[in-house]
Each structure stands twice: as C-alpha cells, then as structure tokens.
Amino acid sequence: MAAFLEAVPARIRTLGAYQPGKSIRQAEQESGVSCIKLASNENPYGPSPLAVAAMQRELAGVNFYPDQDSLDLRAALATYAGVQPEQVLPTAGSSDLILLLLRLLLGPGSNAVGGDLSFFLYRIMTKSVGGTLKQVPMVNHAYDLDAIAAAIDHNTRVVLLANPNNPTGTLFTADEFERFLDKVPARVVVALDEAYSDYAEEFAVRRNVVWSRAFDYVRQGRNVLVLRTFSKAHGLAAVRCGWGAGPAELIGMLAKLRTLFSVSSVAQAAALAALGDLEHIHKSAIANAEGEAALSHALAEAGYPGVPTWGNFIFVETGEPALEVAAKLEKQGVIVRPMKAWGAPTAIRVSIGTSAQNELFLTAFRKVMPAH
Ligand SMILES: Cc1ncc(COP(=O)(O)O)c(C=O)c1O
Structure with missing residues (x-):
C-alpha cells in the first residue's frame, strides 16, 4: 500500500x-x-417532457455557475410542501442529503438505527462517516417500528427509514409512524426517506390508506427530515436532484456542508418544471x-x-x-x-x-x- x-x-x-x-x-x-x-x-x-424542454432552454447558460441557494426551486418546493423556504434544501439527489445528514450528526462512537433489509446505501454511508448502523430485523419484510424505537440508545443520532422501503416495497402508515415518532427522543433526527412517494400515493388512494403526513411534522417543528427525489416518478435520475424538508436550523447546517454548486442550473430547471408536470x-x-x-x-x-x-x-x-x-x-x-x-x-x-x-x-x- x-x-x-x-x-x-x-x-x-x-x-x-x-x-x-x-x-x-x-x-x-x-x-x-x-x-x-x-x-x-x-x-x-x-423524463417529464416539460423538464426536458426546461433543460434545453437552460443549456445556453451553463457558462454561469448555478444559483447556490436554488431560490426558485426552493420556493416552489416550500409551496408544494406547505413549509417555509428555510425549511427546504435541494441537493444532488436525495442520497447526497442522506450523506450530509450523517456527516453532520454521526461519527465514531455514535450510531444510526434502521432495518436490516433496507436501502444498501445507508450502510455504506454510515460506515463512511465512522458511525455504526444498528440494523433491526425486519418482520415480514417490513420495519418493526417498535423494535427500532427500542434500539435507540444514548449514542443514537439518526433513525433511517425508507417509506416505502427499498428493496422490499413495504409501507408503514401515517398513524404507525406517528406512534413511533412519539417514542423517539427529541435529540434524534428521524430521516423519513420518501423516494417513492408518488407511487405510494397512487397505491394509497387505491387501497384507501393514509400513508404519510410527512410535511405536518416539519410544520410542527418536529425532529424529522423528510427526503424526496426527482429520480423516480419525475424520471430525472441522471440529472441528480433530490430535496429535504426539516427544521430550519438543521437545514441551515446541512446547507453549509454541501459541495459548492452541486445542484446544477440544468438540474434546478428540470426539477422546477417536473414538479409542476402533474x-x-x-x-x-x-x-x-x-x-x-x-x-x-x-x-x-x-x-x-x-x-x-x-x-x-x-x-x-x-x-x-x-x-x-x-x-x-x-x-x-x-x-x-x-x-x-x-x-x-x-x-x-x-x-x-x-x-x-x-x-x-x-x-x-x-x-x-x-x-x-
Ligand atoms: C429509498 C431510497 N432513497 C434514496 C434513493 C436515492 O435517490 P437519488 O437518486 O435521489 O439519490 C433511492 C434510490 O434508489 C432509494 O431507493
């Protein structure tokens, strides 16, 4: 070596x-x-055809650095979520935001808690920042939220939950999540990763289930960071744009950790257009x-x-x-x-x-x- x-x-x-x-x-x-x-x-x-058109319009201006604060996109996302722009942060894919969160809160001696059959990146990212991931056994391929709450200890800083879960596709309902959240100490951030939200919403309507009230917790100032992405239903996986919504103080700190200009002007334009392409x-x-x-x-x-x-x-x-x-x-x-x-x-x-x-x-x- x-x-x-x-x-x-x-x-x-x-x-x-x-x-x-x-x-x-x-x-x-x-x-x-x-x-x-x-x-x-x-x-x-x-991809959303409106996003493709927006990206094409943006191309002639790529000699300029993008807006580091993604002001237009941030405002649109805040309106979409019903929260304040300071509570929202666009990043280069939602995986980038997960890493920022772990870099901010986790290190040697501290841990994140999650399921033992969940998004593989959680494991790699937790390890990369020196923390450990306590992997709680799934039950019937789904998170055991009671066991996850019980696994939170003094060194826990973050809970990582994908809903629906990748790779098993299982879901916990809004009520189940709320019961769980009430058991989580305020010093622990729950990362609620809703990458597949648009698909879940469609199933939820068909199956008559209330699957998420994620942005309510942001409005209430709870210890939750909601993660969304433009990589799935919006069809923009290669463009790299995701976003989070959470407490303004947390968002401010995460923003400081970002790689400069990591969300390109092309990505910002695409995301803005795709968000409106219902x-x-x-x-x-x-x-x-x-x-x-x-x-x-x-x-x-x-x-x-x-x-x-x-x-x-x-x-x-x-x-x-x-x-x-x-x-x-x-x-x-x-x-x-x-x-x-x-x-x-x-x-x-x-x-x-x-x-x-x-x-x-x-x-x-x-x-x-x-x-x-
Ligand atoms: C649960 C979950 N979270 C986050 C991501 C990452 O998405 P992005 O492309 O926004 O980084 C994925 C991608 O497959 C995912 O399955």
Missing part, C-alpha cells in the same frame, strides 16, 4: 463500493443479447399501479409471489442463489437486481416496467426458474 494511504482510516479502506444496477451497455456486452433494465427503479416512461407524474404512477397488478398476479401464478409493494419495484424470494438467477435472466435480456449484497441471498428485486417490459421479464423468469 502506498505510504500516503496509511493515513486513510481503516473503515474507508475496507468500505465496499455501492454496486448500482448494471447498465444496459455492460449487460449487452456480457450477454451478447439486447437487454432491458429493470434494476434501478427508474421511470420506464422517460400529468407526467400521475400517468407514471397510474401505469405503475397497473403494471404492479399484472406483474404481481403473474408472479404469484408462477409460484413466486412477490412481497406486496407500494413502490415501482417488487421483491421476489426465488429460493435460488440470487446472483445466478440474475445472471440467467440477463442471458435472456433482462437486468434485475440480485439482493445478495443487501442481505437477501436468494431474492431479486425487479423494477416495474412498461407492460411490454414486464412481459419480457415474465417470459424470461418462467424460462429460467423451476416451475412451482
């Missing part, structure tokens, strides 16, 4: 890199067949709910029922080594996400695609999996 690397803390040297879903190009090179990607919970219907969001969420019904039904018929989902993906227990299942599906032209690294060695997560993509997946799945 180079001498200068001895100064690097062991936790960074041993840090595993986040393994994103395989790109179509790489999968096609490896498998030699043309592929579709259902591995990263992206919007299969593309038609695109609704169309995407409705198509997702319809795709979910078809896919879940077909998987159950094939003998592999997925975990009932509130997001744009389905977690499927295959009973076979996940890496092998994913490799076989790839040979059939479908990229899914094996869940081995996430803690589920025999499960895959498949994103809900267009109906044609879902059909391709099902055909491939039936071909490679033993009949049940």
Whole structure:
C-alpha cells in the first residue's frame, strides 16, 4: 500500500463500493443479447417532457455557475410542501442529503438505527462517516417500528427509514409512524426517506390508506427530515436532484456542508418544471399501479409471489442463489437486481416496467426458474 494511504482510516479502506444496477451497455456486452433494465427503479416512461424542454432552454447558460441557494426551486418546493423556504434544501439527489445528514450528526462512537433489509446505501454511508448502523430485523419484510424505537440508545443520532422501503416495497402508515415518532427522543433526527412517494400515493388512494403526513411534522417543528427525489416518478435520475424538508436550523447546517454548486442550473430547471408536470407524474404512477397488478398476479401464478409493494419495484424470494438467477435472466435480456449484497441471498428485486417490459421479464423468469 502506498505510504500516503496509511493515513486513510481503516473503515474507508475496507468500505465496499455501492454496486448500482448494471447498465444496459455492460449487460449487452456480457450477454451478447439486447437487454432491458429493470434494476434501478427508474421511470420506464422517460423524463417529464416539460423538464426536458426546461433543460434545453437552460443549456445556453451553463457558462454561469448555478444559483447556490436554488431560490426558485426552493420556493416552489416550500409551496408544494406547505413549509417555509428555510425549511427546504435541494441537493444532488436525495442520497447526497442522506450523506450530509450523517456527516453532520454521526461519527465514531455514535450510531444510526434502521432495518436490516433496507436501502444498501445507508450502510455504506454510515460506515463512511465512522458511525455504526444498528440494523433491526425486519418482520415480514417490513420495519418493526417498535423494535427500532427500542434500539435507540444514548449514542443514537439518526433513525433511517425508507417509506416505502427499498428493496422490499413495504409501507408503514401515517398513524404507525406517528406512534413511533412519539417514542423517539427529541435529540434524534428521524430521516423519513420518501423516494417513492408518488407511487405510494397512487397505491394509497387505491387501497384507501393514509400513508404519510410527512410535511405536518416539519410544520410542527418536529425532529424529522423528510427526503424526496426527482429520480423516480419525475424520471430525472441522471440529472441528480433530490430535496429535504426539516427544521430550519438543521437545514441551515446541512446547507453549509454541501459541495459548492452541486445542484446544477440544468438540474434546478428540470426539477422546477417536473414538479409542476402533474400529468407526467400521475400517468407514471397510474401505469405503475397497473403494471404492479399484472406483474404481481403473474408472479404469484408462477409460484413466486412477490412481497406486496407500494413502490415501482417488487421483491421476489426465488429460493435460488440470487446472483445466478440474475445472471440467467440477463442471458435472456433482462437486468434485475440480485439482493445478495443487501442481505437477501436468494431474492431479486425487479423494477416495474412498461407492460411490454414486464412481459419480457415474465417470459424470461418462467424460462429460467423451476416451475412451482
Ligand atoms: C429509498 C431510497 N432513497 C434514496 C434513493 C436515492 O435517490 P437519488 O437518486 O435521489 O439519490 C433511492 C434510490 O434508489 C432509494 O431507493
């Protein structure tokens, strides 16, 4: 090892890199067949057309640095959430904001609490700042909120909850969350990661459930940081824009930690336009709910029922080594996400695609999996 690397803390040297879903190009090179990607919970219907037009308009001005304070976007997000602009912070994707929060509050000797089958990035990011993640066992693939509350100790600074949860797609209701929040000491920040909010909202209407009152807690000044993203229903994953809403003092500190100009002018313009493109969001969420019904039904018929989902993906227990299942599906032209690294060695997560993509997946799945 180079001498200068001895100064690097062991936790960074041993840090595993986040393994994103395989790109179509790489999968096609490896498998030699043309592929579709259902591995990263992206919007299969593309970006908001209004966002594309806004980005095109913005391009001629990229010789200027962007607005560091994202004033227009911040104002629009504050109106959307019904909170004050000082309570809102756009970042380069919501994962950037999770890292800022952990950098701010966590370090050697302190911990975050979460579930043991949740967004893999939480683990990497917690470790990268020197803290530990107390991973509380899930029950029926869902968070056990009572056990999570009980796991909070004197060294806990943050609770990390994805709702719906990635990768299992499970949800806790607004009432369940409120009962949980009442048990969390005020010195602990609850990061309520609602990356899949637009999909959950559509399911919640269909299933007659109140799934979230997240912005109420911000208005009430509670110890909650709500995280949202433009990477999912808005179809802007490559543009890198997410945002959070929380106590103004917390937001102010997080803002100071940001990388300068990390939200580009192109991203700000895209997000602003996408936020207002209700038609695109609704169309995407409705198509997702319809795709979910078809896919879940077909998987159950094939003998592999997925975990009932509130997001744009389905977690499927295959009973076979996940890496092998994913490799076989790839040979059939479908990229899914094996869940081995996430803690589920025999499960895959498949994103809900267009109906044609879902059909391709099902055909491939039936071909490679033993009949049940
Ligand atoms: C639960 C959850 N939070 C956050 C993110 C990160 O999204 P972004 O693209 O905004 O960084 C994802 C992406 O898959 C996610 O599943």
